[in-house]
Amino acid sequence: MSWSWRNLIRLRPYFRIHFCSKVGNGANTFMWYDDWHSLGALSYVLSPREIASAGFRISDKVKDVISDISWFWPAEWLLIIPQLNDYQLPKLDPLVADKVLWRERNGQKVEFDIQHVWKDLSNYDQKVPWVHIVWFKQCIPRLSFILWLAIQERLTTQDRMRFWDKNKNLKCSLCNIQPDSHSHLFFECNYSSLVWKVVKDKVGIKSNSHGWKELIEELQVLFKGKSIQIFIMKIAFAAAVYFIWRERNCRLFRKGKTDEMKIALNIFEEIRLKLIGLKGEFLGFDNDVKTKWGVPVGKKNHDFFNDQRN
Known part of the structure; x- marks a missing residue:
């Protein structure tokens, strides 16, 4: 067998x-x-x-x-x-x-x-208050998964790796100043804080939190609603965490580097592609929003994909 x-x-x-x-x-x-x-x-x-x-x-x-x-x-x-x-x-x-x-x-x-x-x-525990930040209709699974781990502080940041090797000098691969913890990486690091500032300004996230846990608590209130603007902010936040985590790993294991503005542009492109393939309608998803994010105006999404194939 x-x-x-x-x-x-x-x-x-x-x-x-x-x-x-x-x-x-x-x-x-x-x-x-x-x-x-x-x-x-x-x-x-x-x-x-x-x-x-x-x-x-x-x-x-x-x-x-x-x-x-x-x-x-x-x-x-x-x-x-x-x-x-x-x-x-x-x-x-x-x-x-x-x-x-x-x-x-x-x-x-x-x-x-x-x-x-x-x-x-199945074992069902009480819903966590941040569930709507991570898992929502038409979320991007790979982004949500990394964000889910980050909110629970389960990513293998180097402060956790100290338990394996206490004598090793482990510094953040983005700023090379101090060890990367969840709070440092999101978004106290000079590199990641600049990326986060550019993303916030673009999508309209008004947050003044200086710590990771405080930021999550603030976004729990800010990210309530079903408008297209809330949807874009959720995708932007998840993408920011995902691409910063990916850049951190790339520098550690592949020795490659990407500047802050390129990371921000990758995040914006992720949002644009999601809006192009968006299924269903969100409140406020009008031509102004489509124009801002480079989404074709005046035709259905499946027609746009057919044109791209041709």
């Missing part, structure tokens, strides 16, 4: 406890291996040898064991497991099929549904 299939099989014990059966006609529910009894799957309390010794078959279905609206447990089973007699006999209905149910983590049984199962198995 393949590695993937073997690992899927290993998940069976985890998921098995969530599946149970509601007996209808008893034709599709295994007597010993399906979870339809209050004790759970009877194979957990009865061995195959005990089942066979009592005259039953391993492959029996519920309808095969219930006869004349009754059943009779072997006396030796009742001595070992007296709870077997406590369960009320299910009434078989030949017109109703057996149904597979999903047992939630709180014990409630519901009809099996993929969406419901996913929600039940």
Whole structure:
């Protein structure tokens, strides 16, 4: 078996406890291996040898064991497991099929549904107040992912690398003055602060915060709304974090350098391309905004792409 299939099989014990059966006609529910009894799957309390010794078959279905609206447990089973007699006999209905149910983590049984199962198995924490800054309609995933890590301070900046090598002198590759931390890199560094200032002036972000955490708190309020201007500011902020982080890595590992204005122009081009391919309408996405960002005016976006191909 393949590695993937073997690992899927290993998940069976985890998921098995969530599946149970509601007996209808008893034709599709295994007597010993399906979870339809209050004790759970009877194979957990009865061995195959005990089942066979009592005259039953391993492959029996519920309808095969219930006869004349009754059943009779072997006396030796009742001595070992007296709870077997406590369960009320299910009434078989030949017109109703057996149904597979999903047992939630709180014990409630519901009809099996993929969406419901996913929600039940997933762990949902309380929404963070900055979620709308990072994840929003028509965001750019690669930008949002880096921003998501940055806000949580999970990027591998050199202040975190000190734990691995305390004797190494690690300085910011952008300014070469002090170690790059999240607060330094966004946007206390001379290099990144200039990029951020140019971007802010272009897109109209009015922020006076001097620290990374303070900036995030300020943008939580500033970035509320569904207008095209708010959308552009969100893309600009995510792009600024992304391109500064990429430039930092490029200088560390590739020994290449890009000046501040070129980084700013890359950010503006990212915004322009996103606006050209924008699906749906945002409040205020008029010809003035399109002209400012170099978006074709007077034709639909898909017509523009067709013209470019031709």
